[in-house]
Amino acid sequence: MLPAIPFNKPYFSGSETRYIEEAVRFGKLSGDGIFTEKCHSFFEQNLAFQKVLLTTSCTAALEMAALLLNIQPGDEVIVPSYTFVSTPNAFVLRGAKIVFADSTALNPNLDAASLEALVTPRTRVIVPVHYAGIACDMDTVQAVADRHGLAVVEDAAQAIDGFHNGRALGTLGALAAFSFHETKNIISGEGGLLAINDPAYTQRAEIIRQKGTNRSSFFRGEVDKYQWVAVGSSFLPSDIIAAFLFAQLENLAAIQARRKAIWQRYFEAFAPLAAEGIGRPLLPAYASNNGHLFYLVCRSPAERSALIAHLKSRQILSVFHYVALHSSPYYAKKHDGRPLPWADHYTDCLLRLPLYYELHPDLQNRVIDGVLAFYHRR
Numbered sequence: 379m380l381p382a383i384p385f386n387k388p389y390f391s392g393s394e395t396r397y398i399e400e401a402v403r404f405g406k407l408s409g410d411g412i413f414t415e416k417c418h419s420f421f422e423q424n425l426a427f428q429k430v431l432l433t434t435s436c437t438a439a440l441e442m443a444a445l446l447l448n449i450q451p452g453d454e455v456i457v458p459s460y461t462f463v464s465t466p467n468a469f470v471l472r473g474a475k476i477v478f479a480d481s482t483a484l485n486p487n488l489d490a491a492s493l494e495a496l497v498t499p500r501t502r503v504i505v506p507v508h509y510a511g512i513a514c515d516m517d518t519v520q521a522v523a524d525r526h527g528l529a530v531v532e533d534a535a536q537a538i539d540g541f542h543n544g545r546a547l548g549t550l551g552a553l554a555a556f557s558f559h560e561t562k563n564i565i566s567g568e569g570g571l572l573a574i575n576d577p578a579y580t581q582r583a584e585i586i587r588q589k590g591t592n593r594s595s596f597f598r599g600e601v602d603k604y605q606w607v608a609v610g611s612s613f614l615p616s617d618i619i620a621a622f623l624f625a626q627l628e629n630l631a632a633i634q635a636r637r638k639a640i641w642q643r644y645f646e647a648f649a650p651l652a653a654e655g656i657g658r659p660l661l662p663a664y665a666s667n668n669g670h671l672f673y674l675v676c677r678s679p680a681e682r683s684a685l686i687a688h689l690k691s692r693q694i695l696s697v698f699h700y701v702a703l704h705s706s707p708y709y710a711k712k713h714d715g716r717p718l719p720w721a722d723h724y725t726d727c728l729l730r731l732p733l734y735y736e737l738h739p740d741l742q743n744r745v746i747d748g749v750l751a752f753y754h755r756r
């Protein structure tokens with residue numbers, strides 16, 4: 379029997395355990411140790427971020443954003459329906475009402491042209507999610523936000539090394555959240571990052587992340603004791619997590635080169651299916667590919683189920699995700715009832731194919747052959 383091809387396989391550079399040992403030897407295992415500092419410097423010096431703070435997850439970074447923006451009960455936050463639950467949940471925790479935007483026909487990103495009609499006097503924030511690391515239409519998002527005085531928080535969980543007109547995703551909104559969950563391009567098991575692009579938020583972000591204390595200022599010698607100065611929580615990861623992450627960051631270029639090559643190979647191999655109405659990830663002119671995930675959009679849920687079964691019979695694991703949140707058990711009754719047909723379409727028809735660093739060309743050929751055989755193209 380052929381070896382099974384998993385959907386995902388975490389990448390290891392080989393230095394992770396060595397750096398964790400170093401962190402242990404150094405003897406400071408709580409947050410903001412030497413490896414956290416190394417990670418912060420990497421993002422700020424190599425990747426053009428102004429100010430970043432490691433967090434325990436992207437979810438935590440989004441929750442920090444909601445606290446930083448002082449979201450109050452009844453405030454409205456516009457979020458795509460086709461996304462991970464953390465995108466709206468971070469704001470729901472503060473009492474916000476979620477207004478779901480539909481996706482575009484081109485790709486699952488939110489339909490920026492629909493935003494203007496969703497804004498009310500209570501709207502505070504727009505949260506674009508760069509799905510599959512492909513940029514949302516940020517010019518339109520920002521124009522709507524500017525017109526109505528709204529904050530933009532990028533859910534850049536999938537968007538490391540993605541760009542919008544040459545500018546790094548995660549540097550465009552006032553705040554942005556990244557994920558280093560095991561399924562993302564660079565990982566620390568669980569982990570995340572808050573990028574702060576408006577310096578007005580920097581000091582409070584440090585306080586919120588350190589349980590509402592001015593501990594960060596204290597360690598820099600700016601105050602002579604640290605105290606409780608605001609509400610906050612514990613959003614910072616242990617230096618052990620940062621040590622793992624640094625080993626990945628050092629290899630970002632190699633990881634990205636490999637992932638993008640795999641993505642490009644899928645994209646070209648499935649070009650013949652486009653004529654039959656099978657969708658591939660389409661990049662608007664302003665967007666780049668960051669090799670985060672490769673998907674097909676089948677023509678019906680039945681076709682998707684049959685394709686999953688066909689690939690499984692060849693020991694290949696393909697998976698779908700995101701039951702559109704406007705019809706989730708938690709939010710369906712709170713949703714305003716607008717139909718969101720594109721979010722439903724991706725819920726029903728989008729299928730993700732294996733994409734990971736170790737997916738060598740011979741293994742990828744098996745996936746490509748399996749899909750093409752299903753559509754009688756091979």
Ligand SMILES: *Cc1c(COP(=O)(O)O)cnc(C)c1O
Pocket residue numbers: 434435436437438461462464465507533535536556557558559568569570
């Ligand atoms: C993975 C992901 C998250 C959550 O990231 P965690 O680090 O697991 O909290 C949030 N939003 C999107 C779009 C994601 O893909």
